[in-house]
Amino acid sequence: MTQPVELPRWMDVALLPAVNLAIALLVAGGVVLLVGFKPEQVLTLLIKGAFGSQAGISYTLYYATTFVFTGLAVAVAFHGGLFNIGGEGQAVMGGLGAGVAALALSAHLPGFVMLPLLVISAALFGMVWAAIPGALQAYRGSHTVITTIMFNFIAAALLSYLLVNTLKEPGNMTPESRAFAESARVPGVHEALAWVGITWPRTPLNLTVLLAIGAAVLSWLALWKSHAGYSLRAVGFAPDASLYAGIQPKHLVVVSMAASGALAGLVGVNEIAGVHGRLLPDFVAGAGFAGIAVSLIGRNHPVGIVLASLLFGALYQGGSELAFEINGFSRDMVFMLQGLIVLFAGAMAQVAAPALFKLWRVFAKNPAGSAAHG
Numbered sequence: 001m002t003q004p005v006e007l008p009r010w011m012d013v014a015l016l017p018a019v020n021l022a023i024a025l026l027v028a029g030g031v032v033l034l035v036g037f038k039p040e041q042v043l044t045l046l047i048k049g050a051f052g053s054q055a056g057i058s059y060t061l062y063y064a065t066t067f068v069f070t071g072l073a074v075a076v077a078f079h080g081g082l083f084n085i086g087g088e089g090q091a092v093m094g095g096l097g098a099g100v101a102a103l104a105l106s107a108h109l110p111g112f113v114m115l116p117l118l119v120i121s122a123a124l125f126g127m128v129w130a131a132i133p134g135a136l137q138a139y140r141g142s143h144t145v146i147t148t149i150m151f152n153f154i155a156a157a158l159l160s161y162l163l164v165n166t167l168k169e170p171g172n173m174t175p176e177s178r179a180f181a182e183s184a185r186v187p188g189v190h191e192a193l194a195w196v197g198i199t200w201p202r203t204p205l206n207l208t209v210l211l212a213i214g215a216a217v218l219s220w221l222a223l224w225k226s227h228a229g230y231s232l233r234a235v236g237f238a239p240d241a242s243l244y245a246g247i248q249p250k251h252l253v254v255v256s257m258a259a260s261g262a263l264a265g266l267v268g269v270n271e272i273a274g275v276h277g278r279l280l281p282d283f284v285a286g287a288g289f290a291g292i293a294v295s296l297i298g299r300n301h302p303v304g305i306v307l308a309s310l311l312f313g314a315l316y317q318g319g320s321e322l323a324f325e326i327n328g329f330s331r332d333m334v335f336m337l338q339g340l341i342v343l344f345a346g347a348m349a350q351v352a353a354p355a356l357f358k359l360w361r362v363f364a365k366n367p368a369g370s371a372a373h374g
Contacts, residue, residue, distance in 0.1 A: 007357055013299050019352045021297075021311070024344040028337045037329060042322060049321025050314035056321070058189065058203035064306075064313030065205075065270050068212040070291025071298060071305040072219050073130075073264035077144070078300050079223055080256030081236035086133060086148025087264040088288025089155030090126040094265025095272045096159055097125025099279030102272075103167065103177055106184035114183040118273050119211065119266065126265020127258045129155060134257025138250040144257065152288070160281055167279060176280035186274040206274035208266075215263060216302040222259075223302075232256055264288060293342040312338070 007016060029039035050060045070087040077084035101121040106114055133147035160175065169178040187207050190200040223229040234242045235249045236256075242249055271283045294312055298304030319334030344351070 007353055008360065011356060011360060013301055013304055016353060016356060017297055017299060017304065017308075019356065020344040021341060023352065024337075024340040027344075028340050031336065031340075032333070035333075037326065042326070042329070045322055045325050046314070046318035048318075049325075050318035055201045055203055056317055058201065058205040059317040059320075060310065060313040061189075061209055062203060062205040062270075062275075062313070063316045064309040065209045065212045066267050066287045067290060067294045067309035067312050068216060068306055069263050069266045069270070070288050071294030071309055072215055072302060073260045073288075074291050074295035075298070075300040075302070075305060076219060076223070076263060077130075077256050077260040078295065079229075079236045080232050080252060081239060082134070082137070082144050082253065082256060082260075084130065084133075084148055084257060084260045085145060085289070085292060086130060086151050086261075087291045088284055088286070089148070089152035090129050090261040090264035091267035091284045091288050092152075092155040092159050093129040093261075093268075094122035094126035095268030095279065095283055096155075096162070097121040097123075097265065098268040098272045099167070099177060099180075102180040102184035103279070106181035109183055111183040111185075115186060115273070118184060118186075119269055122265045122268040122272075123262040124265070126268075127262035130261020130264070131254055131258040134254040137257075138253040156281075159279075163279065163281055169278075174280075177278045179278045180273070184273055185277050186269065188274075204275045206270065208270040208274045211266060211269065213306075215266065216306050219263070220302040228255075264291070293338070297341065311341070315341075 025043070029043070032039045032042050048056070050056055070091065073087045073090065074084055098118045098121055101117050102114070105117065109117070129151060130148075133142070133144050133151060136142035136147050137144050163175040163177065167177045168175055172178075188202065189205045189207065189209065190202045192207055193200045221229075223233065231242070231247045232252050232255070234245065234247055235252045239249045267284060267287060272279060276283060290312060294305055294308045297308035297311070298306070315334060315338055319331060319337075322329050322334065323331055
């Protein structure tokens with residue numbers, strides 16, 4: 001059996017994902033060509049739809065904001081040796097937490113108090129929902145892959161039940177809550193820019209994008225610049241050895257899952273408080289599962305996750321434009337492209353690693369200019 005190749009850190013984090021992405025695009029281009037479309041036209045329109053206008057950029061960043069939260073959630077648990085695939089349910093619970101806080105308090109509190117409460121409530125609900133599977137694995141041996149999948153369904157069912165029986169707006173046939181008061185609405189980026197005299201199109205992009213940037217920075221600091229982060233990564237890398245260093249793996253399993261859930265719960269701030277302004281079902285729309293792919297492509301590093309989130313945001317937004325611009329080009333083709341990216345960046349992530357390793361060794365032994373100097 002071929003042994004895994006240990007690439008230098010910069011190659012593993014930056015170069016290998018870029019090569020995998022290029023391979024995925026080449027394969028996708030071949031498929032597009034086979035079904036009768038021009039790959040260069042599709043790629044051009046995809047990029048134009050995602051970045052060719054102010055509205056396109058805004059929608060790309062809006063989608064990317066959600067993916068940053070779910071991608072970071074997967075990565076934090078991964079560094080603790082856990083595979084959290086419950087981001088969907090944790091995001092649902094985060095939205096429920098934000099919604100309940102907004103419905104109860106937004107009519108009585110000003111925005112500068114209400115908005116931090118929404119963030120805390122969303123993170124708290126997501127944290128608790130993820131900490132339960134973490135505790136079950138740490139103290140009862142229940143695997144998080146199984147429990148987090150189950151908790152996804154439970155969260156969706158709980159939200160549906162509450163919206164139908166308790167939180168639904170009176171007189172409204174749709175299972176959704178009443179609209180929040182203005183103090184519970186995260187300002188849109190177009191509103192924020194208007195405060196400084198800049199005109200920007202109205203889109204779902206809101207100031208939660210700043211929260212996503214802050215979450216990425218804090219995740220990096222916590223994982224790589226703190227004693228707790230070092231301990232967490234030690235448990236994830238070698239749980240038995242960490243015991244000899246005085247680290248308590250069970251405690252850190254619960255902590256890592258709780259932090260993971262808190263990050264996923266912040267999706268509720270972006271969607272519920274930033275866009276819809278009311279609690280409604282299916283607002284996560286698969287972003288929790290997409291976060292797994294985002295984390296894989298980003299090599300479980302906050303910088304990589306931000307870049308991968310932008311990529312998936314561009315695919316979502318650019319794919320919508322393709323469906324309008326090219327007759328016969330369906331959203332299924334965009335899903336195919338996403339699937340290929342996940343395939344080459346996830347399941348086949350190490351296929352190109354041996355070739356890159358050989359090239360690196362050649363250039364390391366023969367740096368540029370060495371021949372000229374004898």
